[in-house]
Amino acid sequence: MSVLQGINPNIRKMKQLEYGALASRANQIKEELRKGVRRHYKEVIDVSWGDSHRAGVKPLTFVRQVLAACVYPPLINSNNLPLDVRQRAQKQLGTCAGGSVGKGYACGISEFIKRRDGGIPSQPENIYISAGSQWSIGNILHVLVNSEASPKTGVLIPVPCHITTAVSITGLGAVTVPYYLSEEQAWALQVEELQRALESAKGVCNPVALYVINPGNPTGYVQSRKSVQEVIRFASEKGLFLLVDEVYQDSVYGENSEFVSYKRALSEMGPPFSGTVELASFHSVSKGFLGECGLRSGYVELVNLDPAVMNYIQTLFSKDSSSPVLGQIALDLMTDPPKPGDPSYPLYNQVGTLELYLLRTSQHYNLPGLSCPPIGGGFYAFVRLHLTPKSIQKSKELGLQPDTFYCMKLLEEGGVLTTPGSQSFSGPLGGAGTLPAGQPLINLNALKEKLKEL
Amino acid sequence: MSVLQGINPNIRKMKQLEYGALASRANQIKEELRKGVRRHYKEVIDVSWGDSHRAGVKPLTFVRQVLAACVYPPLINSNNLPLDVRQRAQKQLGTCAGGSVGKGYACGISEFIKRRDGGIPSQPENIYISAGSQWSIGNILHVLVNSEASPKTGVLIPVPCHITTAVSITGLGAVTVPYYLSEEQAWALQVEELQRALESAKGVCNPVALYVINPGNPTGYVQSRKSVQEVIRFASEKGLFLLVDEVYQDSVYGENSEFVSYKRALSEMGPPFSGTVELASFHSVSKGFLGECGLRSGYVELVNLDPAVMNYIQTLFSKDSSSPVLGQIALDLMTDPPKPGDPSYPLYNQVGTLELYLLRTSQHYNLPGLSCPPIGGGFYAFVRLHLTPKSIQKSKELGLQPDTFYCMKLLEEGGVLTTPGSQSFSGPLGGAGTLPAGQPLINLNALKEKLKEL
Ligand SMILES: Cc1ncc(COP(=O)(O)O)c(C=O)c1O
Numbered sequence: 001m002s003v004l005q006g007i008n009p010n011i012r013k014m015k016q017l018e019y020g021a022l023a024s025r026a027n028q029i030k031e032e033l034r035k036g037v038r039r040h041y042k043e044v045i046d047v048s049w050g051d052s053h054r055a056g057v058k059p060l061t062f063v064r065q066v067l068a069a070c071v072y073p074p075l076i077n078s079n080n081l082p083l084d085v086r087q088r089a090q091k092q093l094g095t096c097a098g099g100s101v102g103k104g105y106a107c108g109i110s111e112f113i114k115r116r117d118g119g120i121p122s123q124p125e126n127i128y129i130s131a132g133s134q135w136s137i138g139n140i141l142h143v144l145v146n147s148e149a150s151p152k153t154g155v156l157i158p159v160p161c162h163i164t165t166a167v168s169i170t171g172l173g174a175v176t177v178p179y180y181l182s183e184e185q186a187w188a189l190q191v192e193e194l195q196r197a198l199e200s201a202k203g204v205c206n207p208v209a210l211y212v213i214n215p216g217n218p219t220g221y222v223q224s225r226k227s228v229q230e231v232i233r234f235a236s237e238k239g240l241f242l243l244v245d246e247v248y249q250d251s252v253y254g255e256n257s258e259f260v261s262y263k264r265a266l267s268e269m270g271p272p273f274s275g276t277v278e279l280a281s282f283h284s285v286s287k288g289f290l291g292e293c294g295l296r297s298g299y300v301e302l303v304n305l306d307p308a309v310m311n312y313i314q315t316l317f318s319k320d321s322s323s324p325v326l327g328q329i330a331l332d333l334m335t336d337p338p339k340p341g342d343p344s345y346p347l348y349n350q351v352g353t354l355e356l357y358l359l360r361t362s363q364h365y366n367l368p369g370l371s372c373p374p375i376g377g378g379f380y381a382f383v384r385l386h387l388t389p390k391s392i393q394k395s396k397e398l399g400l401q402p403d404t405f406y407c408m409k410l411l412e413e414g415g416v417l418t419t420p421g422s423q424s425f426s427g428p429l430g431g432a433g434t435l436p437a438g439q440p441l442i443n444l445n446a447l448k449e450k451l452k453e454l
Numbered sequence: 455m456s457v458l459q460g461i462n463p464n465i466r467k468m469k470q471l472e473y474g475a476l477a478s479r480a481n482q483i484k485e486e487l488r489k490g491v492r493r494h495y496k497e498v499i500d501v502s503w504g505d506s507h508r509a510g511v512k513p514l515t516f517v518r519q520v521l522a523a524c525v526y527p528p529l530i531n532s533n534n535l536p537l538d539v540r541q542r543a544q545k546q547l548g549t550c551a552g553g554s555v556g557k558g559y560a561c562g563i564s565e566f567i568k569r570r571d572g573g574i575p576s577q578p579e580n581i582y583i584s585a586g587s588q589w590s591i592g593n594i595l596h597v598l599v600n601s602e603a604s605p606k607t608g609v610l611i612p613v614p615c616h617i618t619t620a621v622s623i624t625g626l627g628a629v630t631v632p633y634y635l636s637e638e639q640a641w642a643l644q645v646e647e648l649q650r651a652l653e654s655a656k657g658v659c660n661p662v663a664l665y666v667i668n669p670g671n672p673t674g675y676v677q678s679r680k681s682v683q684e685v686i687r688f689a690s691e692k693g694l695f696l697l698v699d700e701v702y703q704d705s706v707y708g709e710n711s712e713f714v715s716y717k718r719a720l721s722e723m724g725p726p727f728s729g730t731v732e733l734a735s736f737h738s739v740s741k742g743f744l745g746e747c748g749l750r751s752g753y754v755e756l757v758n759l760d761p762a763v764m765n766y767i768q769t770l771f772s773k774d775s776s777s778p779v780l781g782q783i784a785l786d787l788m789t790d791p792p793k794p795g796d797p798s799y800p801l802y803n804q805v806g807t808l809e810l811y812l813l814r815t816s817q818h819y820n821l822p823g824l825s826c827p828p829i830g831g832g833f834y835a836f837v838r839l840h841l842t843p844k845s846i847q848k849s850k851e852l853g854l855q856p857d858t859f860y861c862m863k864l865l866e867e868g869g870v871l872t873t874p875g876s877q878s879f880s881g882p883l884g885g886a887g888t889l890p891a892g893q894p895l896i897n898l899n900a901l902k903e904k905l906k907e908l
Pocket residue numbers: 050131132133134135162213217245247283284285286293296297298775
């Protein structure tokens with residue numbers, strides 16, 4: 001018997017990611033440029049991933065210096081690195097068995113959360129570190145999804161959505177129940193829509209969890225405190241587990257936008273909510289000011305979970321042998337950064353510049369043929385393309401989604417590699433292709449300084 | 455509804471790992487030692503994990519220097535690092551978009567495999583990199599296990615076994631079908647026993663795959679070419695997918711022991727086997743001479759899989775956003791090490807010493823009260839403890855497995871933290887506790903030089 005016959009049916013349902021053609025064309029162009037072929041541009045700018053370093057943003061010096069000294073400890077004695085860097089590396093290695101970077105590193109994330117949430121306590125034993133928040137999300141879903149249940153387990157997800165979460169849900173044998181975000185309201189999340197989505201699931205699946213991304217990917221929408229409270233009340237009423245993806249919590253820059261964590265809002269709402277609503281909040285070194293995607297490290301904080309369930313989660317997270325140690329160190333640096341007076345503080349503190357680019361970017365896209373609601377936070381601009389009927393016709397002839405065709409032209413003529421917005425639509429209950437024709441969208445990681453030249 | 459009611463039933467079946475009590479006692483003792491409490495020993499030696507750095511083995515200088523320069527590129531211009539290190543770092547960064555370590559790194563593992571296998575070709579497109587081999591194993595199992603099937607999917611696993619794989623299998627909703635390795639034959643794998651195991655599954659589950667660890671963990675047994683061929687023939691006859699865990703392939707040191715990869719043996723067997731038997735081979739930077747557990751990086755090579763299945767596997771591996779970049783660089787250094795003439799070659803080449811310790815260790819354990827068959831390879835000595843009835847009685851009174859009790863004493867009196875061998879027995883069809891009373895075993899990571907003092 002070949003594997004194909006017996007294959008896990010949920011794996012078949014996973015949406016195949018389709019950046020492929022664009023990415024390989026970009027590689028060809030890069031190769032041509034290297035060989036001296038002339039184009040309007042000298043290099044390809046890749047803003048197709050949420051990886052700011054890949055797009056040319058420089059990593060933070062402090063972070064990289066500490067990591068280098070941890071990797072190769074003789075650097076701790078070198079005068080070329082600032083004193084606080086060397087002390088920090090020494091301290092990090094002190095917590096590692098054998099004096100070398102190894103498994104089992106633990107860090108003070110709970111202190112960071114407490115500061116963030118205005119003093120609301122956070123317990124280290126409710127925090128699990130893993131190789132990126134995407135992985136944590138998968139682990140928590142693994143606990144929530146009963147692949148043998150009938151009707152199937154359902155998870156409410158926003159549309160547009162960070163697509164890998166939707167893929168994970170399908171892969172585990174659950175059903176995605178879409179709730180649509182409203183472009184007219186700058187992609188705001190609306191409780192009536194959650195209600196509609198939940199009702200749409202009747203007879204199809206058994207929804208147990210609600211996935212929220214705040215600040216939004218790809219929308220850039222930042223929920224107000226009131227909006228967060230409404231969602232919590234809805235989850236409480238319907239007995240839904242809250243999966244809150246807060247990886248962009250440190251990238252909020254819109255006027256009047258403020259990040260309020262679900263944990264904080266929940267705690268401040270008091271009983272009965274504060275002691276009952278089950279919540280998982282995800283964060284990562286991939287985003288925020290660190291942008292260290294390649295290190296693969298994130299954490300999840302769990303609130304109000306049954307101790308028995310916490311035991312299973314412990315097993316799941318320890319089975320995978322710990323998360324990458326350098327990522328764990330970066331997590332520690334992110335949550336306990338240099339302080340005023342430290343030699344590295346002035347340089348570390350220059351991060352505000354990124355935010356300016358982002359703001360500017362959002363304005364840039366309100367050009368003829370493009371529109372984009374104001375962006376409150378996150379790493380993306382989700383831009384509507386007002387394509388001509390001719391261009392839509394052309395893309396159909398080529399068998400491409402209109403936005404993919406546009407992205408292809410942007411790459412060929414502008415040297416910028418982006419992700420088609422249609423990737424962010426997983427469609428009703430796991431299907432694909434709900435995007436109304438002629439309203440393609442484009443997802444731009446707006447972090448790149450060079451984008452100003454566009 | 456609380457999560458506990460709806461929880462994935464497979465998660466409940468996952469064996470809870472029980473190092474807990476021992477590890478936290480070890481932490482207490484370390485803390486006491488730090489505070490000046492006197493004991494027979496000055497430090498706790500932790501050989502309970504397969505993490506040699508944790509046990510005090512020094513990381514390879516070349517590897518750590520290249521990684522440091524990749525993390526913090528100004529080091530490339532520093533005269534303090536050898537020229538080949540700086541050149542290598544430069545080259546690695548050249549392959550990363552944005553000139554900084556980011557996602558999407560690819561490396562020449564296939565060349566390494568081809569060299570290893572005497573020229574048998576290996577295609578890069580059949581290789582997937584991930585955050586450690588444990589994760590790759592999980593991904594491939596995810597494809598193979600149909601959690602909705604009835605009867606359930608079965609996977610044959612060795613007993614004793616690297617326990618996390620068994621936990622992954624259960625967590626995905628499959629059933630573990632144990633085949634017992636024979637201590638009398640130095641833990642050799644025997645085809646008649648595979649046959650018996652397969653028959654035992656009748657009416658219980660539908661076995662689709664056979665998991666083999668070669669060189670063995672925790673047994674240290676290294677299969678001969680003939681033994682590998684027998685297993686391949688068995689898999690072919692029974693239509694089983696071969697999951698071969700070859701993470702210890704670079705740690706073979708027993709007299710007359712030789713590592714023969716399943717891929718090589720399969721290829722050399724010729725048709726019909728070479729074109730039909732489906733195989734996944736796992737390797738990792740955690741083991742071998744690198745021992746870089748904390749970087750989290752491994753790969754899987756797939757042989758004879760249907761292209762449609764390969765597509766699903768592609769989606770699964772890309773969903774998790776790539777593996778840690780520094781681990782990928784380490785994988786590249788492992789598979790393309792310094793060559794004679796390179797400045798770093800002489801130091802890099804001093805790795806043989808580890809093997810001597812291991813050999814010596816195996817002899818060490820043949821003391822009164824202990825016995826251990828000759829060890830062919832791997833990182834462990836799986837030692838039989840001939841405990842007295844009194845000691846077994848005592849452990850029962852304390853509600854501990856006899857070997858856990860022994861490990862506790864070894865920690866208290868000898869300052870050495872080990873893993874009880876009973877952890878490696880998952881028992882028939884996923885249950886626990888098949889270990890015959892009075893024959894406890896102990897699993898010792900034997901890498902630590904200091905063990906000679908024991
Ligand atoms: C909303 C959201 N969640 C999670 C992730 C993944 O983060 P990590 O790199 O921590 O796995 C991303 C990355 O793009 C994201 O946009």
